[in-house]
Amino acid sequence: MTTLNQLFPGNLGRLKLLRVMLRLGMPELSKYNANQPLEPMLERRVRQALHEVEAG
Amino acid sequence: MSNALQVQMSSNGRRSLGGEALVYHCNFYNYWLQKTILLVDGLDMGGVIHDAAVASAYACLKGLDAGHYSSAVKLFAKLGFGLMDLSQIDADGGTVTTSVSHYGQCLSAAAGAEFARPQSRFDAGFAAGASAWGHGRMSCGFEGTVQACMSLGASEGKISLRGRKPNSEFFRSYRLDQNNDGPVPPKTWGGLDQAAVDEAVARLQLVGNEEGLIPRFGVMLTQHFAHFYNRLSFEFLRRMGDSGMRIAGEHLLLDAGYRCAFHTFGGVFLSPEWESLMSPVVASKSDAAHAMASIASTLGWGRWRLMEVNERRAVMRVYDDYESLGYRSMYGQATRPVSFLAAGGLGGLMNLLYLGDILSGPELDSAYFEKVFEHPEAFTVHQTQSIAMGHGFSEIVAER
Structure with missing residues (x-):
C-alpha cells in the first residue's frame, strides 16, 4: 500500500501529481489525503499514469 | 528576400x-x-x-x-x-x-x-x-x-x-497594432537604458543558421508566432471548461514558463554576452534581476519592469504583455490573469538568483535544477493585475 506522498515526493512530485491528475481526468486526486494508503485499483491507475507522464 | x-x-x-x-x-x-x-x-x-x-x-x-x-x-x-x-x-x-x-x-x-x-x-x-x-x-x-x-x-x-473543406470557424491569427496605447513602462534601473539592451540583443542576430536552427545560450531558440503559443495555452484552458482541472492546468502552464526561464535565463547568465554587456553594470543580485528583465523585454514578451526586488520578494509589471494581449484579441476580457509565461519566468529568475546563486557560475544540469526547485524556501508567484482583465499592465508577485 502506497500513499500519494510516497509516490510524489517534493515540489517536483507535486507537479507530477498534477500531470497524473490531468492524464487520468481525476481532479478529485487533489483532495485525497496524501498520507492515506491508496486503494489497490487506484494505485495501479496512478502508477500507470505516472509511467505515461514520465515518458517523453 | x-x-x-x-x-x-x-x-x-x-x-x-x-x-x-x-x-x-x-x-x-x-x-x-x-x-x-x-x-x-x-x-x-x-x-x-x-x-x-x-x-x-x-x-x-x-x-x-x-x-x-x-x-x-x-x-x-x-x-x-x-x-x-x-x-x-x-x-x-x-x-x-x-x-x-x-x-x-x-x-x-x-x-x-x-x-x-x-x-x-x-x-x-x-x-x-x-x-x-x-x-x-x-x-x-x-x-x-x-x-x-x-x-x-x-x-x-x-x-x-x-x-480539406473550407471551414468558416477555422482559427484566425490576430494582428497586434504596433502602436502602444497603454501606459509607458517606468525606468526602474539605472544600469543600462532599454534602448541600449534592445540594440545589443539585435546585434546578436538570433536567427536560424545554415541548418535553420538557433543554438544559443545552451538552449535551442525559436523565434516563434505569439498567436501559436497563446492559442495553445488558452484553447487548452477553454476546452477543459468546468472539468475541475483548470487550476492544475494553469499551474502546469506556469511550470512551462519556469523551465523556460530556468534554462534560457540560466544560459544567458553564464554566457560571454552577459559578461561583456551586463557584468560591468551589475553590482548586486537585484541589479542582475533588473538586467535580466531588460533582456527579457527584448524577446517580444512585453516590457518587464521590477518595481521591487530583494532576497524575499519581487514585484514585476509587464507592459504590452503578449499573453494578455493575445488572450484579449482571441477571447475577449478575461476573468482571471493569464500571464503564465511571465509568472513562471519571474519565479525562475528569482530562484536562479537568490537560491541557485547563478552568478557564481554553477553547472546548469538536472541536479542543479532539482536542488533549486526542491529548495524549502523556493519562491512562489501569483498574479495581481492583468492586461487581459482590463488593467493597464500585468503584475506578478514572487515571494518566499
Whole structure:
C-alpha cells in the first residue's frame, strides 16, 4: 500500500501529481489525503499514469 | 528576400513579421508546453497545435506578401524551425520532408526520456498553412499528417498533405497594432537604458543558421508566432471548461514558463554576452534581476519592469504583455490573469538568483535544477493585475 506522498515526493512530485491528475481526468486526486494508503485499483491507475507522464 | 523577412521591432518591444507578433522561446518551453496540453485525452489538442500553426504561418506569409513559394521555406529556417522541402506539393497535396527540425530533434534535450509520440505537429501545421498560401487556398485548405518524425528515430521528417473543406470557424491569427496605447513602462534601473539592451540583443542576430536552427545560450531558440503559443495555452484552458482541472492546468502552464526561464535565463547568465554587456553594470543580485528583465523585454514578451526586488520578494509589471494581449484579441476580457509565461519566468529568475546563486557560475544540469526547485524556501508567484482583465499592465508577485 502506497500513499500519494510516497509516490510524489517534493515540489517536483507535486507537479507530477498534477500531470497524473490531468492524464487520468481525476481532479478529485487533489483532495485525497496524501498520507492515506491508496486503494489497490487506484494505485495501479496512478502508477500507470505516472509511467505515461514520465515518458517523453 | 532576406529584407522581406526582416523582423520589425517597435519602440515598445513588439517583434513582428508580416504583421504577425513574434516571440523567442526555447526548446524547453516548446517541449513542456506541448507535453502539458497533450496530457488530457479528448480535447483534440493535437489538432489545435496543427491548426494554430496553420493559421500563424498562413497569416505571416500572407502579410509578407512575399509572392514566391520559396519564401515559406526561408521563413521556416529563419525562425529556427529547421529545413523544410515543400517542392513536392501541388494543388492536391503531396509529401513534405524536413531534413532538420526543431520539434523533431531539439525537444529530446528537454524531455530526458524516449518519446512515445511524434513531436512535430507544428511542422505539419506550418507545411499545411504555407502550402495553402502558396496554392491560393483558404488557410484551412490543407491538412498535414506526420508520417515520420525524427523524435521517434526517423532519419528525416515526413508529412503528407491533403486538401480539406473550407471551414468558416477555422482559427484566425490576430494582428497586434504596433502602436502602444497603454501606459509607458517606468525606468526602474539605472544600469543600462532599454534602448541600449534592445540594440545589443539585435546585434546578436538570433536567427536560424545554415541548418535553420538557433543554438544559443545552451538552449535551442525559436523565434516563434505569439498567436501559436497563446492559442495553445488558452484553447487548452477553454476546452477543459468546468472539468475541475483548470487550476492544475494553469499551474502546469506556469511550470512551462519556469523551465523556460530556468534554462534560457540560466544560459544567458553564464554566457560571454552577459559578461561583456551586463557584468560591468551589475553590482548586486537585484541589479542582475533588473538586467535580466531588460533582456527579457527584448524577446517580444512585453516590457518587464521590477518595481521591487530583494532576497524575499519581487514585484514585476509587464507592459504590452503578449499573453494578455493575445488572450484579449482571441477571447475577449478575461476573468482571471493569464500571464503564465511571465509568472513562471519571474519565479525562475528569482530562484536562479537568490537560491541557485547563478552568478557564481554553477553547472546548469538536472541536479542543479532539482536542488533549486526542491529548495524549502523556493519562491512562489501569483498574479495581481492583468492586461487581459482590463488593467493597464500585468503584475506578478514572487515571494518566499
